[in-house]
Amino acid sequence: MGSFDFARDDSFFVMESLDQIKSRIEAAVPGAKIEIVQNGSPSQQRSLLIDNEHAVAIARFLRVDPALCLDFCSNVTGIDWLDRVVKKTTKVKTLVDGQEKEIVETTEEKIPGYLEAVYHLYSMTHKHGPVIVRMRTADRAEGTRLPSFTPIWRSAEFQEREIFDLYGIHFEGHPDLRRILMWDEFEDYPMRKDYREPDDYEWEPTPHDAVLEKAKQHYTPRPELDGAEAIVEPLKG
Amino acid sequence: MSATIETLEAMERPPVSMASRLQGELLEVSMGPQHPSTHGVFRMNVALEGEIVRKLKPVFGYLHRNHEKIGENTSYLGSMPYTDRLDYFCSMTNNWAYALSVEKLAGIEVPERAEYLRVILAELTRLQNHASLLGFLLSDMGAWGTPLMYAFREREKILDLFESLAGSRMMCDYMRFGGCRVDPSDEWLAQAKQIAERFPKFLDEFEDLILGNEIVIGRTQNVGKLSAELAVNAGITGPMLRACGVNYDIRKVDGYGFYPRFKFRIPLGEHGDTYDRLMMRALEMRESVQILKQAFAQVQPGPVMNPKAKIRAFRPPVGEAYGHIEAPKGELGFYLISDGSPNPYRYRVRPPSFINLTILEDMCLGHTVADVMVILGSVDIVMGEVDR
Numbered sequence: 001m002g003s004f005d006f007a008r009d010d011s012f013f014v015m016e017s018l019d020q021i022k023s024r025i026e027a028a029v030p031g032a033k034i035e036i037v038q039n040g041s042p043s044q045q046r047s048l049l050i051d052n053e054h055a056v057a058i059a060r061f062l063r064v065d066p067a068l069c070l071d072f073c074s075n076v077t078g079i080d081w082l083d084r085v086v087k088k089t090t091k092v093k094t095l096v097d098g099q100e101k102e103i104v105e106t107t108e109e110k111i112p113g114y115l116e117a118v119y120h121l122y123s124m125t126h127k128h129g130p131v132i133v134r135m136r137t138a139d140r141a142e143g144t145r146l147p148s149f150t151p152i153w154r155s156a157e158f159q160e161r162e163i164f165d166l167y168g169i170h171f172e173g174h175p176d177l178r179r180i181l182m183w184d185e186f187e188d189y190p191m192r193k194d195y196r197e198p199d200d201y202e203w204e205p206t207p208h209d210a211v212l213e214k215a216k217q218h219y220t221p222r223p224e225l226d227g228a229e230a231i232v233e234p235l236k237g
Numbered sequence: 238m239s240a241t242i243e244t245l246e247a248m249e250r251p252p253v254s255m256a257s258r259l260q261g262e263l264l265e266v267s268m269g270p271q272h273p274s275t276h277g278v279f280r281m282n283v284a285l286e287g288e289i290v291r292k293l294k295p296v297f298g299y300l301h302r303n304h305e306k307i308g309e310n311t312s313y314l315g316s317m318p319y320t321d322r323l324d325y326f327c328s329m330t331n332n333w334a335y336a337l338s339v340e341k342l343a344g345i346e347v348p349e350r351a352e353y354l355r356v357i358l359a360e361l362t363r364l365q366n367h368a369s370l371l372g373f374l375l376s377d378m379g380a381w382g383t384p385l386m387y388a389f390r391e392r393e394k395i396l397d398l399f400e401s402l403a404g405s406r407m408m409c410d411y412m413r414f415g416g417c418r419v420d421p422s423d424e425w426l427a428q429a430k431q432i433a434e435r436f437p438k439f440l441d442e443f444e445d446l447i448l449g450n451e452i453v454i455g456r457t458q459n460v461g462k463l464s465a466e467l468a469v470n471a472g473i474t475g476p477m478l479r480a481c482g483v484n485y486d487i488r489k490v491d492g493y494g495f496y497p498r499f500k501f502r503i504p505l506g507e508h509g510d511t512y513d514r515l516m517m518r519a520l521e522m523r524e525s526v527q528i529l530k531q532a533f534a535q536v537q538p539g540p541v542m543n544p545k546a547k548i549r550a551f552r553p554p555v556g557e558a559y560g561h562i563e564a565p566k567g568e569l570g571f572y573l574i575s576d577g578s579p580n581p582y583r584y585r586v587r588p589p590s591f592i593n594l595t596i597l598e599d600m601c602l603g604h605t606v607a608d609v610m611v612i613l614g615s616v617d618i619v620m621g622e623v624d625r
Contacts, residue, residue: 004516007484007503041556041575042344071469072485075559075570075587118572120559120587124469124483127490130559155472158595166303181298181624190303 015128018046021068028065029057037134047118047132055135055147056173062121062131063152070121070131073153076160078167079116080140080192086111113140115169119149119156137169140192148174166191263291266606270299274377274610277620281597281609288605293598297591300624308584313339313414313551316584321408323586324622326366329358329399330564332412337493338560338571339414343553345546351416352495353536357429358411359494359562360525360532361399364436365392366565367476367518367525368443370617374515375447377614378456384447391439394432401425415546426533433529440522448519457512461600461612464509471596474589475567476521477616480506480513487563494562498535499528514615552579566590566617586625590618 016024022034025048032054037047050058062070086109091102115137122129137144148171150156160171161180168189171177179186188195269280278299284292304323308316320335321328333355340347347355372388396406402421403409411418421429447453463473465481478485486503488496504520506513553575561570567589574583593616601609 004507004513004520005505007486007489007505039556040554041342041558042554043341043556043558043560045558073472074474074561074568075572075585077572077583077585077587079574079583120570120572124485127485132559153472154467154470155592155595157471158591166305181301181303183298191306 015123015126015131016067018048018131021131022048024065025058025061028061029054032058034058045130045132047134049134049136052135052146056149056152059119059133059149059152062133068131069123069125070129072122072124072129073119073149073155074122074130075118075120076149076156076163077118078163078169078191079118080167081113081116082140082193083113084111085109114138115140115144115167117146117160117163117169144168145170145172147172148177150174165189168192262286268606268609270296275613276373276618277623279613279618279620279623281613283606283609285606288607290601290604290606290609293601293609295594295597297624300620302625304625305584305586308586309581312579313553313581314548316581317413318408318410320586321410322621323588323625324564324566324569324590324619325407326369326619327362327565328407328409329362329411330562330569332409333359333494334560334562334564334569335571336412336414337562338558338573339553341560342556342558342573342575343414343551345415346543347416348540348543349495350420350536350539351541351543353532354417354421354541355412356495356499357529357532357536358399358409360528361395361429361433363525363565364433364522364529365395366617367522368392368439370614371443371447371515371518374611374614375453377610378453380447380453384443387439387443387446391436398425398429398432413542413546413548414551415543417541420541426536430529430533433526433533436526437523440519440526444519448516453515454512456608456611457515457615458510459508460511460604460608461615462508462510463596463600467596467599468509472592473567473596475563475565475593475617476517477514477567477593479503480517481509482506487561487568491561493560495532496528499531501525501528511611511615550579552577557583561587564589566619566622567593586622588622588625590616591623591625594618594623 018036022036025034026032033051035049037049039046062068088107088109090105090107092105093100094103117135119133120130121133135146137146146169148160150160151173158180160174161177163169164171164177165179165181166189178184182190263284263286266283266285267280268283269275270278280296280299282294282296283290304319307319317332317335320331323331368388369392372385375384376382399409400406402419402425403411463481465483468478468481469483482505484503484505489503501524504517504524506517555575555577557574559570559572561568568587569589570587572583572585572587573581576582597613597616600612604612
């Protein structure tokens, strides 16, 4: 048996605040647009929304910067945000029959949907984190493209493939972007919120009641194979 | 039959030229998904040159049931029994990771006794997981049966404890947001303490049996080496990371639960090979026994459930939270987004064994096919968690 050492160092560094990180990124990566996304939960985990154009430069800065040194990309995940309608109420003063009255007007603002990729970054060197970084696609149909972080953190390799598989975000610069959990011939993206499952995955419908009911709309009935109704009648007689 | 034997042979067999092997002609082999050593339905497409692995691509998804989508379609509590099925060897730690994330999301406090119970159950889980992993690893190496049965004898004692506490050996479904489901009796604690105290005896016996064994050393040392830089970059966690000499254990770094109250050491490897990974498990089990002894001495009677925690109609505030723990296989995390409804808007599992497979190819290149099984065994995967 060889001799094994035990860890002696239990110290960890306290990370700077998210606002400080934001201003330091803006100084290091000129032109970067960064927004802090608030979090209403008691977890207090706020995140940085970065623009796709400078994303790789920002990620490289977070990885290399000696004070941050976020060398460990723990969790990578996708989120699907559908089109939303936000109602705003405003009080407007208008003239009604010569008198000035206050009328409450509601305006509806439509926020188009988008897909989001979230990265939870930690530092194994300094033992701090997480710094949460998120990127958003332009829309949910044509523009689902984001830069890949796999060249910077190898741990994103399978996780970005999984997001591509289940959400349909195309990561540009990923070395091997293929489906990972679903089979290669599969066409839709199952984790999207508006996903509807097909009637049957196999050629023959699986014998669950709900699936059979749905499949009846597409297939002609085959009593000799599927149903016992045709056999019951002669037995009675 | 007009053709002579000579002409038939000439037709069927193309002449073997030594040059074709030297020019790098590779043989593609699909290992799995029904291979006994792949620990479930895991498949690897391997390109071989002779017996040497030149390329290896893992293929996933044979056990995929979209756990995350099912989690989004059920209530927060409804996912709790389903987390047992992720890593079905360690349902207690899965429960804890999920409960911890929801407690972060909703800001729920956990009573003292429940925190102790969680530590006790997580460390018992670590003991049985590491013991059975060593058994499986040896059976992959050809020590078929005996070491695995020794390990399972010990595992079964711990699973009996789980069964008497939670009602099920493996699918425990024991933890709740804000505590634990049932309070164990004093007899249960005494029994668990006895099992923990007797565990080092099994370890002595088991280490005598395997760790000095010449064949084990020959099969594991310098096999599947992994550098610390690559391990950190590829997001490797758990005993596999510490075998490379990186001091990162979430029990120490994050200090979740009551782990800061216990004295324990983190064993570190030197070479990052399969032998070190094997040793990390053996040494971690001894540290787990130390934690258990302290926990049994400190645990006091009291409530196991926060009375303010809501079980029914539970709606966390709008927001998101990421919570993670040191599961026996590595960092197990849950990322939850709440939109104020009874179901999570996003429910994400960060599975340690899935991400630990990222560098399987890097570890296996240049080794023989027989070594691939040993390296895969030392990664410690469970397909319920890999494919989700």
